[in-house]
Amino acid sequence: MxxxxxxxxxxxxxxxxxxxxxxxxxxxxxxxxxxxxxxxLALATLALGIVSLGMGTYELSPGEVLEALIYLDADPRARLLVFEWRLPRVLFAIACGIALALSGAIFQSLTRNPLGSPDIIGFSAGSYTGAIVVMLWIGSSRYLDVAAGALIGGAVTATVVYLLAIRRGTVGSFRLIIMGIGVGALLNSLNSALMISTDVDSALLAAVWAAGSLNGLGHEQLWPMVTMLAVLLVLVTTVAPGVRQLELGDDAARALGVRANRVRAVAVVAAVSLTALVTAAAGPISFIALAAPQIARRLVGGTGLALVPSALVGAFVLLASDVIAQRVGFPVGVLTVIVGGGYLSWLLAAEYRRRT
Known part of the structure; x- marks a missing residue:
């Protein structure tokens, strides 16, 4: 009760x-x-989803979208557009926004730093490298193969960064971020080298995918992604109480009965898997993981791990970005970089003012 x-x-x-x-x-x-x-946020995302379902070469009004969603005897052409072509894209945007926001919230909580997101500390670059290797070297573009490559690449990167950040048996948040930035820069260079070393057609295909886009995604890719996301949500829910205790520091968390190293390792695996899941489906979409948890904290007014608000903000922001991207004709990943770059500049300036 x-x-x-x-x-x-x-x-x-x-x-x-x-x-x-x-x-x-x-x-x-x-x-x-x-x-x-x-x-x-949930109502705003729902309203924005209805608007998105009506967008396209053949425009539908919100009333026509609702009619196609609710009534089986609605216009067959409208139902085909809504259910078969446009609904998977909207659900992908919401699911990817949730996954990226949760990943960012976990990393920012573990590092106790607003810059501690998979974009900044190199884990997204690792997932990108794994996916690129599968696409260019193995020659497979199947969703499950790319997802496996992205997951392995992200996991290897996370392990390397984690080991480099360990000093005297503990992992410092600042050291983790610095090491992650360095490893991420190396991986970005490696990704460029991989693109240059292959044939033009394959490189062009990989470059288009690397822009981060929800174009061409349908039910075939949606349901495996949603299934894996549901499994990871259960894992995140299980580890969340321990992550909240780690915000007090390892010693305080251990005094409360939390196995600090075990909880941190499981949380990192869950967060990297969430990032890899999005990278495999839509390519690298930057800055949602960085911005969504911070926006959620400011809206809610809290200071700790806010998973549900972060997930809702991530879903709304990515869906809104995709709606704008469709209007201007850009991949959604390009738009999030433009918006996120401005947000990162503001965040760095605010942190500098606060410390001086």
Whole structure:
């Protein structure tokens, strides 16, 4: 049973109005502000999805989209456009936004640094390298093969960065970010070398994929991606309490019974897998993992790991970026780089002002 937690002599004052959600032996404290923000984001994403379903060479009004979604006897052409051609793209944008935002939230929580996202610390570049090797060297563009290559590339990169960041038995967040930036730069150079060393047609195909695009994705790729995402969501939900405790520091987390190294390793595997999943499906889409958790924290007003708000922000931002990308004729990855580059510049300037 859920109850509203208010400041009173008999209750802990958390400093904000909250709802205590309890399911058996598992309970969590949900801020009312976070619930309201989450509902608004979910409704905004739904509305934007309806707009996106109506976009294309043959435009559909929101009413026609809703009619095609709800009624079986609607215009067959509208139902074909909505269900077969446009709905997979919308669902891909939402799923990829959720995966990238969760990956960024986990890494930022583990590093306790707003720059600790897979884009910055090189894990996205590692997934890209693995996918490029499968596409150019092995010669396969099947989704499962590319997904396996992206996962292996991201896992190897994460292992190398993690080992390089270890000093005296501990992993410093600043050292992890610096090592990740260095490894990421090396991998980007390797990716360029791989592209140059192959034939023009293969390199062009890989370059188009590397721009990060949701074009051409259908139900065939959607359901394997959603299935793997659901498995990873369960893993993230399981490890999230331990990650929140790690924000207090390893010593404090161990005092509370958390196996710090084990929780961190599982969290890194889950976050890298989320990034690899998106890279395999749509190519490298940058800056969603960096920006979404920070935007979610500012909207909700919290400071800790905010998985659900981050996921909702990621879904909305990536879907909005794809809607704009369709209008201007750019791949969505190009648009997120433009927007994310501006956000990164602002973030670095804000961090500099705060420390001086």
């Amino acid at each position: 859920s109850t509203i937690q208010r400041s009173s002599p008999a209750a802990i004052d958390h400093g904000y109005l909250a709802v205590r959600a309890r399911a058996g032996r598992v309970s969590d404290l949900l801020g009312v502000r976070g619930i309201i923000v989450g509902l608004i």
